Amino acid sequence: MLRSATRTRWVRGVAWMAAVLLGAAGLTGYSAAATTASTAVSVNATGGLGQIPSNAIGLNTAVYDGHMNDPAIPGLVKAAGITALRYPGGSYADIYNWQTNVAQGGYDAPNTSFADFMKTAQATGANPIITVNYGTGTEDLAQAWVRNADVTNNYGITYWEVGNEIYGNGTYGANWEADSHCTDASGKPVTVGSAPSQTYNCGPATYAANVLKYITAMKAASPNIHVCAVLTTPGYWPDGVTNPTTSPQPWNQTVLSTLGAKTDCVIVHYYPGGSTAAAMLSTPDGIAGITSTLRSQISRYAGVDPAGVKIVVTETNSTIDLDTQPAALFGADMYMTWLEHGVTNVDWWNEHNGVGTPSMVNGAQDYGDQGIFSNGTNGSGVTEPAVNTPFSPYYAIQMLSKLGSPGDQMVTSSSGNALVRTHAVRRANGSLDVLIDNEDPSTTYTVSLSYNNFTPSGSPTVFTLANNGTSITSTTQSSASSVTVAPYTLTVVQVPGSGGTGTTAPGAPGQPTVSNLTSSSATLSWPAATAGSYPIARYDVYSGTSVAATTTGTSVGLTGLTIGTSYTYNVVAVDNHGNASLPSPPVTFTVPPPANSTCAVHYEVTSSWNGGFGASITVTNRATTAVNGWNLTFAWPDAGEAVQAGWNGTWSQTGQQVSVTNADWNRTIAAGGSVSLGFNGTNTGAAPAPTVFSLNGTVCSSV
Structure with missing residues (x-):
């Protein structure tokens, strides 16, 4: 699906370094015949989505990149607001020896x-994220790296990955990742660099067992680091794929089940594609x-609270239109969407990469370059601009620095138009910033702005990245109630206001937690806020824009909850x-079925x-009497899931609702007895399990 790009990523890197450096060529702007329309954006200033993490906005580097540590790089990275740098670079991590600086x-x-990398990281103030060599390395080599970094040099590096895309080692019949643990079909160790497409004895069980060794060795050197395990991205190959010989259970299930309580950090990659x-x-x-x-997999297979497990997205980009405005629009929306859903770090691929497959995008030259900076080479009939010229994704990242900074509070926002995407952030001083991402290539929108639990005051500052712009412009306007956004532009509106000022208001309450969760009630608790200029009088508990409860304490009881519903x-x-105050981070939970129902379902x-x-x-x-004739119903959480063919009953599906009626021969379920059924299903992405099953209208327990 996306693996062809990933397989060749570092090979292309070698190729472009052999190219000759030539002169610059500028991007050509384009303006379509535009139409005008109106839409609305609403911001809920108390709908907290968590703080922007200190290492949120990341960028990949690679040891094959001769411009990685150019003198211009620290200034460019710092100016963009990039707060994390990943090293040593994709699949190279699994052939790279940090002690000798040799990639096999x-x-x-x-x-x-x-x-050299650390000099650049320190000059930018960015947090390093290091991928240790799993493919051709050892836990001892990894331990020595941690000790050198965090003990000898006191760099304080927190995030360490064990390998890159290890599932690409031939376990599933595609091989782009070096892994010396693998054998061929005869049991002979593979030769790194010429391994067959299908390998053996190096699947998820082998990886997980070795990750446990890496965790032990690396944390012995520095106990407080996060050692991150490689997972497949739900909904993207090879997620969920099984192989009777090399992966009897899916990769994530196997890895998380083996790591168990030692799971404290996982990484995925995100190359969504699109035609x-x-x-x-x-x-x-x-x-x-x-x-x-x-999070569901972490809870189910690792048996730990997923709230305590860091999720890191260490590679991503748009995969098409890589250096022109579509990539910028994607990048800004993608970064914020991951962060709003609790991810700790997202790293764009790559700093420099080189000419790929060039194309013209809305009149602008796209070089097919996965880097955010040009490396000044030529290929495929095009010549890139001068070395370190920023491409469009760079400016998208820089726009995010206008939206918020580490420690600022992300809040919920919504748009009346699917092509006008929006994100919002409350600053520590109480002001509110709104990002408007106009993904319509031909329509200028007048966007009306409304605010819940926030009162604008003063003149907003408006920052704009124009279509294929090479700089960010700014202006002030008198109104905070509307803004005009041109086609294919990114706009940040910085709105001064009240509703929680940083000088007099209390601090935000701490992370809420849920306890005593039943099928109809729960207890919500949180750490107390710090008083500002005046004593704290109460806490308001918000569900969306509505106050669900008010208390003078630090906990409330929640009642009237609906089974299977997320709150x-x-x-x-x-x-x-x-x-x-600013809002606390959010807490989200799903109400479970009753534990003592007269029926139980295992899925x-x-x-x-x-x-x-x-x-x-x-x-x-579970009842004391037999069930004579039964109907089982459930709903898919995701619209892309469907029953293709089922057995041991008559299956039907309408929308996301599924119904199974007994066959003639299994219509009776004796008291204490069971009936088994099954199906083959289809999905178009992630396939979460149903949460509520009902037998003849009675909600069943989940076992």
């Missing part, structure tokens, strides 16, 4: 050693399902002069493949 079978550019710019620009809509599925709450502290995915899966369902009658 690859190319190491001069001045790209770990020490057109419009299709690509819509892909961030699937991020909510990806994060939800990851999100934020807490706001209010002092005795009416000054409101399990038994096999999976690209675009489909098989599942079994066991229904148990």
Whole structure:
């Protein structure tokens, strides 16, 4: 699906370094015949989505990039607001020895050693994210790296990955990632660099067992680091794929089940693709399902609270229209969507990469370059601009620095038009910033702005990245109630205002937690806020824009909850002069079925493949009398899921609702007895399990 781009990523890097550096060529702007329309954006200033993490906005570097540490790079990276740098670069991580600065079978550019990289990272103030060598390395080599970085040099590097895309080692019949743990079909160790497409003895069980060794060794050197395991991205190959010989259970299930309580950090990559710019620009809509599925898998298979497990997206880009405005629009929306769903860090691929497959995009030259900076080479009939000239994604990242900074509070916002995407941030001083991402290539919108629990005051500052712009412009306007956005532009409106000022208001309450969760009620608790100029008088608990409860304490009881429904709450502290704090981080939970129902259902995915899966369902009658004639119903959480063919009952599906009626021969379920049924299903992305099953109208327990 996306693997062809990933397989050749570092090979292309070697190729472009052999190219001759030539002169610059500028981007050509384009203006379509535009139409005008109106739409609306609403911001809920108390709908907290968590703080922007300190290492949120990241960028990949690579040891084959001779411009990685150019003198211009620190200034450019810092000016963009990039707060994390990943090293040593994609698949190269699995052939790279940090001690010798040698990549087995690859190319190491001069001045790209770990020490060189750290000089650049420190000059930018960015947080390093390091991928240790799993493919051809050892846990001892990784431990030495941690010790050198965090003990000898006191760099304080927090995030360490064990390998890159290890599932690409031939376990699933495609091989782009070096892995010396693998054998061929005869059991002979593979030769790194010429391994067969299908390998053996190096699947998820082998990887997970070795990750446990890496965790032990690396944390022995520095106990407080996060050691991150590689997972497949839900909904993207090879997620859910099984192989009787090399991966009897899916990769994520196997890895998380083995790591168990030692799971504290996982990484995924995100190359969503799309056959057109419009299709690509819509892909961030699937991020909510990806994060939800990851947390469900962490809870189910690792058996730990997913709230305590960091999720890191260490590679991503638009995959098409890579250096022109569609990539900028995608990048801004994609970064913020991941962060709003609780991801700690997102890293664009790449700093420099080189000419790929060039094309013209809305009149502008796209070089097919996955870097955010030009490397000044030529190829495929085009010549890039001068070395380190920023491409459009760079300016998108820079626009995010106008939206918010680490520690600022992301809040909910909504748009009346699917092509006008929006994100919002509350600054520490109480002001509110709104990002408007106009993905319509031909329509200028007058956007009306409305605010819940926020009162604008003063003149907003408006920052704009024009279509294929090479700089960000700014202006001030008198009104905070509307803004005009041109086609294919990014706009940030910085709105001064009240509703929680940083000088007098209380601090935001801490992370809420849920306890005593039943099928109808729960207890919500949170750490107390710090008083500002005046004592705290109360806490308002918000569900969306509505106050669900008010209390003078730090917990409330929630009642009247609906089974299978997900709820999100934020807490706001209010002092005795009416000054409101910024919102707490959100807490989201799904109400479980009753534990003591007269029926119980066990649902399990038994096999999976690209675009489909098989599942079994066991229904148990817990009542004291037999069930004579039954109907089982459930709903898919994701609209892309469907039953293709089922057995041991008559299956039907309407929309996302599924119904199964007994066959003649299994219509009776004796008291204490069970009936088994199953199906093959299809999915178009992540395939989360149903949460509520009902037997003849009675909600069943989940077992």
